[in-house]
Amino acid sequence: MSSLHARVTDPDRGIDAELAVEAETVTAILGPNGAGKSTLLTTIAGLHHPPVAHIELGGRNLEGIPPHRRRVALLAQQPLLFPHMTVLENVAFAPRSAGASRSESRTIAAQWLEEVEATELAARKPHQISGGQAQRIAVARALAAGPELLLLDEPMAALDVAAAPALRSLLRRVLREAGETAILVTHDPLDALGLADRAIIVDNGRIVEDGSVHTVLSHPRSSFGARIAGVNICFGRVVEPGCLRTVTGQHVHGIAAEPLPTGSNAVAIFSPTAVAVYAQAPHGSPRNHFTVTVSGQEHRGSLIRITGQDSDEQPGLMADITPAAAAELDLAPGAEVQLVVKATETRIYPA
Ligand SMILES: Nc1ncnc2c1ncn2[C@@H]1O[C@H](COP(=O)(O)OP(=O)(O)OP(=O)(O)O)[C@@H](O)[C@H]1O
Known part of the structure; x- marks a missing residue:
């Protein structure tokens, strides 16, 4: 796993931010609507190209590298599974695209389905599973690619209250125990407390707080920090x-x-x-x-x-x-x- 350094300036979206994330840590990004959280993630993932986007991951400069070669996986609010593929094929797609053979990819996919407790869903198509199950599969697909960095953009937001706790505990297990390097955008301070080591608050395109989750929530120094605390x-x-x-x-x-x-x-x-x-x-x-x-x-x-x-x-x-x-x-x-x-x-x- 690698450390990340990102410097992003996007005048059109009012963003000017620099962030560093240590390897094998989970960083929560919190902030009001429109603060620039998703823009930071899509820029790191290579899906958005503002005028300044200096991104270094594990010492590699990602400038000019297309999204699928960055070794960065982005998990969005919606699982975005391929509708024509089975669950297993969806998860196997990630290692296959990274160069693994067909059988290797299926073995890796089966392991990840087991990890997210969804082995019994392997043969189903996305329309035959629930929203919460689909999001678990999306987590498996993101991790099956073996990313150096996992970006999660409000992964619980589209789930109903019954499905969110299961995904939360799954994320706690795979993020914290497997030592992934991850950035989690969330509106929920409890997710920051439960899943992250560090909290960053973005307001108006600027990083206004950066510290351990405990420090940011117990000693906030910004309006938004105080509000969520x-x-x-x-x-x-x-x-x-x-x-x-x-x-x-x-x-x-x-x-x-x-x-x-x-x-x-x-x-x-x-x-x-x-x-x-x-x-x-x-x-x-x-x-x-x-x-x-x-x-x-x-x-x-x-x-x-x-x-x-x-x-x-x-x-x-x-x-x-x-x-x-x-x-x-x-x-x-x-x-x-x-x-x-x-x-x-x-x-x-x-x-
Ligand atoms: N596709 C787009 N085209 C132009 N401007 C955009 C686009 N997406 C977002 N913006 C603008 O960029 C700024 C940052 O938006 P962004 O979506 O990154 O914020 P956010 O912190 O993720 O917000 P939210 O919590 O509401 O998802 C906002 O002013 C927003 O209006």
Whole structure:
């Protein structure tokens, strides 16, 4: 298995990103719709050709190399099996195209069908199997080619809730135990946690976070990272130990995870469950308070999540409160409320 280095610039799609992936690791790419995740994968696979696409895989420069010679397999949302071939022939097609003999290809295909627990489907045509089974076969086909790099573009997205867990556990087995080098585009932070070593967040065509899955989800430093981690984030600059000031001049006090130089960029993170909501600002308490215009409320388990309006500088803050507390407040969209969070519930990290 090989390491990957990719530098991609695509002004038409607003993308300028550089990423490196170590051999035998799984990297999850997360990001909002239209951020550029699929474009990165199709560029690495050689299916899209932006003005700058420097791709190196295991020391090989892939410039000018057609997709089928890159040793890169792309598994998309749809399994895209050949309809006229049996399941076994579909999987055997990959090693056959790579130069294996007919009988070798069938042996390799049979092994992979066993690996994805689909041996009994070997003689069926794609229209005779379910969507979840088809996606398992697509995984087998991708891996039967012996790729140096496996790219997965939301492989669970087209599956119903009943079929997704089986594919998830199959991927966990083949990716993690077989030591594949893989990049997984997903919208689901649980998939990142369950399947990946590393998480990259792409926003607006740029890589805005890159670290271990645990670090990115527990200490997000971007709006999108905070959103998927389910926490509030405030961006600012350190004005004194344990305090940052946002661009709107709001001071946010918290516990700094490490000493931060005055003037450096930092983020304050706190959980929506740590936030209390009041109609009027409470007096005399050493807590952070934010005046927020309500943009929405929704059920969140047994609690109600109040969301404040986004601004240019700051994603809308969230508070999870009890239905009883919500009933006491006027929380119609447009209402102004005070959100309060203790400094001891707020963590400050370098941005
Ligand atoms: N075939 C295309 N032709 C022109 N522009 C495209 C094409 N596909 C995507 N784009 C644009 O390129 C940008 C990146 O899109 P891309 O599909 O890579 O994002 P994504 O992060 O994969 O989004 P999603 O999560 O919605 O799949 C977007 O602005 C999108 O509109």
